[in-house]
Amino acid sequence: MKRNLLFILALITVMAQGQTPDESAIKQIFDKALVDGKSYTWLHYLTTEVGARLSGSPGAAAGVEWSRHELENVADSVWLQPVMVPHWIRGQKEIGRIMNTKKYGPIEVNVCALGSSVGTGPAGVSGTVVEVKSFDELKQLGERYLKGKIIFFNRPMDVKSVDAFAAYGGAVEQRGYGPSEAAKYGAIGVIVRSMGLNPEDYPHTGGLRYAPNIPKLPAIAISTNHADRLSKLLKEEKDVQFYFETHCETLPDAPSFNVIGEIKGSEYPDEIIVVGGHLDSWDLAQGAHDDGAGCVQAMEVIRLFKILGIKPKRTIRAVMFMNEENGLRGGIEYAKQAALKKEKHIAAIESDRGGFTPRGFTMTATDPIKTKIRSWKPLFEPYGLTDFSQEGGGADISPLEPMGVPVLEFLPDSQRYFDYHHTQEDTIDKVSRRELELGAASMTALVYLMDKYGLN
Template identity: 60%
Template sequence: MKYIVALIAFFCSISANAQQKDEEVIQKIYSETLTHSKTYDWLRYLSKHIGARLSGSPEAAAAVEFTRQLMDTLALDRVYLQEVMVPHWVRGEKEYAAIINAKSIGTKQVNVCALGNAVGTGPAGLTAGIVEIKNFEELAKLGKKAISGKIVFFNRALSSTHFDTFEAYSGAVNQRSSGASEAAKYGAVGVVVRSMTTSLDDVPHTGALRYAADLPKLPAVAISTNDADLLSSLIKGQTDLQFHFRTHCQILPDVRSYNVVGEIKGSQHPEEIIVVGGHLDSWDLGEGAHDDGAGCVQAIEVLRVMKSLGIKPKRTIRAVMFMNEENGLRGGTKYAELAAKEGNKHIVAIESDRGGFTPREFSADTTPEKLAKMAAWIPLLKPYGISDIGAGEGGADIGPLKPLGTALMEFVPDPQRYFDVHHTAEDTFEKVNKRELELGAGAMTALVYLLAEYGL
């Protein structure tokens, strides 16, 4: 009995010593990040000097070279590129749209932008009657008789009842991604979609649509929420209202691009890989600061802090700048394809693609056993504002790693302001708070340290 008591005491002392060590390392991680971080400067360069980084563009190519050279300066064990062919969609000239001959206000120009991957209208534009619907079931109920030859106006707002605005986004985004093909089934000639935001403003939000291969490709635009409300009110009072829009976008041949990867080799289990990353591409309207320049520089900061503090992680850590998340997911798919081909063992992948706002928690798509192990680390992270590591989802770019048995995780900052700027001209460097950006980098580095130290 005395032996058992002594053994329990021995292991408790080891556990207590390990906890004290982890607390000290995490405190050093945050101190380093909040006093010497380069994330804000890196993001300024990415946003202001390079700017919007749509897949296939010269700016996307410049961002690849910038992040490659940046990670080269950190004395990592390896920095390399992964070639990937990406789609090349271009917006062309500025879009124009107007409500035509409304009885109460006449003709009024409204704020729109073409949806990503959409075909253009041609130089003459498109003018037709307009039908407002809220969902695909309503569209099917109206049928060809009401829809044929018309522009379909999808006007389902993001629900204000969800605390997590990403849940509201998920409940509305199918009208943007699939609305054009759904409307094409019933003979529509074009699509207007309410912008995916909780805000009421004059800023249209772009985003990708996906055309069904066996249906006509309809021109499609997003309309600002204020103008969507105006259009809806006018439709209710005038059944023969018309709408006009003109877009010049087109799809060009695929372009060669790259994922950018930086790596610190594990000291004890180098075969076990931890990925942390964001997507390097952005939409073309703003500067891609929150979406997803913030996630990219936070991932690179994880490696910088490890090197600066002399932390030798037991497992291999990779920072990956994925290309083409916005309108194709080619980079994430290629990364997983190469990982499978090379037989890499990715134990966990963490994505930051929810903006550079105040850290709140991490979500994880993994087994209950692994989730329970990570939940035991919450007391180490709670002093820095991380309240939970709970069941949820990983990000889009790391999703293709799931069939390889990889635990998927997502950094979850405060969600309330993200959809004010998401996919818009408002997504600029000035909208990112330096302190919040650095706290997010600290949270990601602390979690990666624990994962590298203890594995899953």
């Protein structure tokens, strides 16, 4: 009651300065996040003390316990939602080598196994490399030419695309489905150009999806710099040979949890607004931008409501989803349980595009709901959020969409995200404290308006 009274008194004070109640409430949210925010402190601990959190790993388990403990300090109630997750391990460091160049001799290159790939074992895989840019090229070359070869998918992300996520979407299918497509024509292994826009020496991992009833080929990513070098060599010399060795394997599914904390609504407790990020990360680094940032921003929404004394009308729920990276099991289980319990979600917001400068929100919803949310745009413009035009919601909340739930995603600046995405570079030193806190405040402000006015 005392905190709620302080919030009201602060609103009255700011309103006296000529601001509307909504303008003053949002200013308080941003002020508190920037002056007394906790998202960066949380993220620093999650990344440096817990570290990498690949599903099924000890790091993922530690992440669950850490987030549960922290949410218990700010939420009305906290619980763990069980979910079985894939358990893939990378094993010892991968080897990649161009074997037989006439001019340079053997050349060591930087590679890493793609997530969920089978391993080669100590014998490795060696063979002649065939470079392609598309699945249509594979089909045109056919089994007669490709059998027994290593396929090199080398379609780069489109640097002309200002939207880095659109560039990613235009290239990522070769990583996700390339190994199975190559297997159809008798290939023995796959190399995929890393999903990055810049010249880089480090490779990007990421999940692949084997098609059923097709041989599973071992698959690696190669850094963009070394992809360019390999491509150049293939133009200069015939029958370039490549060797790679990986020791990854998939173990039986492991038990894990989504971590859920909420503040109960005072007037409409059965109406739920979800904010979330995914707690799991790839194993190469700390998972700072992908997606530790989204998790702590979702947690900060709950904390800001509490510390500002805002008593929500509706239930505000923060969810740390498990297993977005290589299975989406957490998001699927959450939606399944919501349906079984007949829960009423009026909106779901995800942050999974990094902790960069806020630009707006994407949304997939009915036209009336989009119109209502866009009517709030003037309240966000003073804080740099101007883009409310794009379709889309996050991966973990996508299973809620068929249930009629409006899904939104926090939209930060996209230009640096794919420098770090799925790489050894995704570490806390790449995160700006100020940008992260601005993102948390942006999400909190949107939740505040949704809670106050509803979406009907």
